Amino acid sequence: MRRLSRRTRLALVIANLAAIGFLIGPLVPVVVGSLQSERTMQRDVFALLPREVTLENFRLILSGGRDKGPIFDQVTYLPASVGRFPSAFRNSTVVALAVTGLALAIASLSAYAIVRLPTRLTRTLFTGSVVARMVPLVVLIVPMYVLFRRYELLNTLTGVVCAEVGFLVPYAVLILAPYFAALPAELEEAARIDGCTRVGAFWRIVLPLSTPGLAACAVVLFIISWHELLIPLVLASRPEVTTLPVILSGLVSDYFVFFTLMMAICLLGMIPTVVLVLLLQRFVVRGLVAGAVKG
Amino acid sequence: MRREISAPRLALLLNGPALLCLALVLAYPVLYAGFLSFHEVSIRQLRTGELPFAGLANYARLLHDGVFWLALGHSAIFVAASVVLEVVLGLAVALVIDEERVAISRVTRFLLLVPWAVPPIVNGLLWSFIFNAQFGYLNRVLHTVGLISAPVNWLGDGRTALAAVIVAYVWRTTPFNILLYHAALQGIPRELHEAAEVDGASAWRRWWAITLPLLRPVIAVSLILRTTFAFMVFDEILAITQGGPGNDTWVAAWYTYRMAFQPPFDVGLGAASAYVLALIVGMAALLYVRLVYRRVEY
Numbered sequence: 001m002r003r004l005s006r007r008t009r010l011a012l013v014i015a016n017l018a019a020i021g022f023l024i025g026p027l028v029p030v031v032v033g034s035l036q037s038e039r040t041m042q043r044d045v046f047a048l049l050p051r052e053v054t055l056e057n058f059r060l061i062l063s064g065g066r067d068k069g070p071i072f073d074q075v076t077y078l079p080a081s082v083g084r085f086p087s088a089f090r091n092s093t094v095v096a097l098a099v100t101g102l103a104l105a106i107a108s109l110s111a112y113a114i115v116r117l118p119t120r121l122t123r124t125l126f127t128g129s130v131v132a133r134m135v136p137l138v139v140l141i142v143p144m145y146v147l148f149r150r151y152e153l154l155n156t157l158t159g160v161v162c163a164e165v166g167f168l169v170p171y172a173v174l175i176l177a178p179y180f181a182a183l184p185a186e187l188e189e190a191a192r193i194d195g196c197t198r199v200g201a202f203w204r205i206v207l208p209l210s211t212p213g214l215a216a217c218a219v220v221l222f223i224i225s226w227h228e229l230l231i232p233l234v235l236a237s238r239p240e241v242t243t244l245p246v247i248l249s250g251l252v253s254d255y256f257v258f259f260t261l262m263m264a265i266c267l268l269g270m271i272p273t274v275v276l277v278l279l280l281q282r283f284v285v286r287g288l289v290a291g292a293v294k295g
Numbered sequence: 296m297r298r299e300i301s302a303p304r305l306a307l308l309l310n311g312p313a314l315l316c317l318a319l320v321l322a323y324p325v326l327y328a329g330f331l332s333f334h335e336v337s338i339r340q341l342r343t344g345e346l347p348f349a350g351l352a353n354y355a356r357l358l359h360d361g362v363f364w365l366a367l368g369h370s371a372i373f374v375a376a377s378v379v380l381e382v383v384l385g386l387a388v389a390l391v392i393d394e395e396r397v398a399i400s401r402v403t404r405f406l407l408l409v410p411w412a413v414p415p416i417v418n419g420l421l422w423s424f425i426f427n428a429q430f431g432y433l434n435r436v437l438h439t440v441g442l443i444s445a446p447v448n449w450l451g452d453g454r455t456a457l458a459a460v461i462v463a464y465v466w467r468t469t470p471f472n473i474l475l476y477h478a479a480l481q482g483i484p485r486e487l488h489e490a491a492e493v494d495g496a497s498a499w500r501r502w503w504a505i506t507l508p509l510l511r512p513v514i515a516v517s518l519i520l521r522t523t524f525a526f527m528v529f530d531e532i533l534a535i536t537q538g539g540p541g542n543d544t545w546v547a548a549w550y551t552y553r554m555a556f557q558p559p560f561d562v563g564l565g566a567a568s569a570y571v572l573a574l575i576v577g578m579a580a581l582l583y584v585r586l587v588y589r590r591v592e593y
Binding site for chain 1: 328330400405412434526527569572579583
């Protein structure tokens with residue numbers, strides 16, 4: 001292949017820099033905002049960078065509002081979201097892990113059956129999964145609220161997990177089916193000739209071989225669950241069971257919370273999924289592509 | 296060989312949990328939403344547990360509510376603008392990172408999914424800070440480069456507020472499109488381009504005659520997916536404008552949420568509007584099934 005001309009190369013470097021600016025530029029205000037005090041930010045409303053940098057916002061949030069430090073010492077009002085941050089972070093972790101584990105287990109069984117044991121039922125189920133993936137959540141949340149209220153599942157983490165698992169299983173099936181289909185069927189047949197049952201072959205051959213696919217699916221599920229706002233907002237609003245996106249949404253109507261503190265909470269809330277994506281990028285990419293276009 | 300259960304029975308067994316999920320968390324609520332939309336349901340009825348039949352009253356009220364039509368109109372603008380931006384920006388960035396001989400493109404590819412990884416509610420809050428009139432970063436940047444002399448109240452005007460929400464949403468969702476296009480571009484054999492180059496085709500001509508036609512299927516997929524998701528935007532609206540100023544950024548999902556879960560807590564009306572939305576999205580979903588999964592046979 002021909003070498004790139006100097007002009008083309010320069011143009012591409014500039015285009016790449018622009019793309020990088022697009023991808024991470026909007027995060028700069030979050031970082032800069034979270035590293036200053038309210039007073040520093042108010043002093044000059046047109047300054048791009050703060051005169052003084054401080055970690056006090058993070059100290060306050062991570063201690064759940066107990067460790068006030070010099071800046072917040074005189075402050076009488078702290079938003080409830082600050083005090084609830086540690087427990088909401090725990091709740092979010094528990095919910096995301098449970099949802100990932102359950103949805104992965106249910107969907108892998110289903111995807112395997114769809115790929116290897118095609119019957120009319122599995123074909124219908126696959127089409128059902130494709131359609132179900134596109135059912136708008138806002139359509140489901142209204143009846144779910146009424147049903148959860150009746151069966152006393154409101155304000156429980158179990159309820160949130162159930163709702164999210166049900167919502168995510170179809171998507172997980174779409175991600176996993178192509179992985180199972182790509183495995184050579186001969187491997188299973190060989191195992192079965194050697195005396196393995198079908199279930200045994202699935203457990204000993206198929207699952208270990210599809211670890212990359214399972215990992216891809218798991219990361220995507222974890223991230224979507226970590227991001228979910230509407231389900232916990234409507235189904236579990238009590239402080240003890242609230243998740244991170246819900247306490248973040250609580251900052252919206254709070255006119256007394258200042259942007260510096262808000263950006264610090266935002267930064268802490270997005271670190272887990274951003275780090276996950278950067279570390280496991282290969283898996284996430286494959287999972288997302290498999291779940292959207294491949295059959 | 297040991298006796299085994301037959302394949303169809305095993306298929307049913309393995310699909311049991313998934314079927315249960317589909318039935319309990321998807322099919323039943325969808326049907327139940329239909330039931331609710333024909334009944335009078337608000338706080339009092341939820342407390343007593345008796346839901347009086349209301350016939351088509353909820354739908355009649357919905358179709359006579361000017362705010363509902365306003366919200367649908369805003370949704371139409373939101374969907375059209377965001378989908379066009381997502382496709383154009385997505386294609387542009389995908390083409391830029393496809394040239395791997397430029398070293399810096401590795402950095403771009405590494406950072407590609409960062410906006411997608413930002414929780415939607417955080418995305419909303421961070422853009423509400425950027426667009427804030429008093430302390431926001433957009434005003435700071437524009438003032439520093441000399442484009443404005445006094446702060447602009449971006450979220451105080453209906454049109455700029457809707458544009459602000461679109462920008463915020465598009466920033467978070469474009470990476471998904473970049474990813475799909477990038478994967479599709481990698482599937483195009485280099486020889487096609489090289490052959491065309493030998494024949495003297497310009498870069499522009501090769502893009503029109505080779506790349507774009509081969510990307511058409513994946514662009515169609517992204518169009519449908521992004522349309523349905525844009526229709527459901529909620530988190531960014533909640534965080535940036537809460538539907539304001541006035542009713543200027545009420546969109547479809549926001550209408551349903553506000554009616555059902557905030558005063559007037561009219562769950563019946565919410566269910567009716569949810570059903571109308573489902574109908575609209577359902578048509579897009581049908582198109583998606585036929586287009587993408589039609590030829591898939593397992």
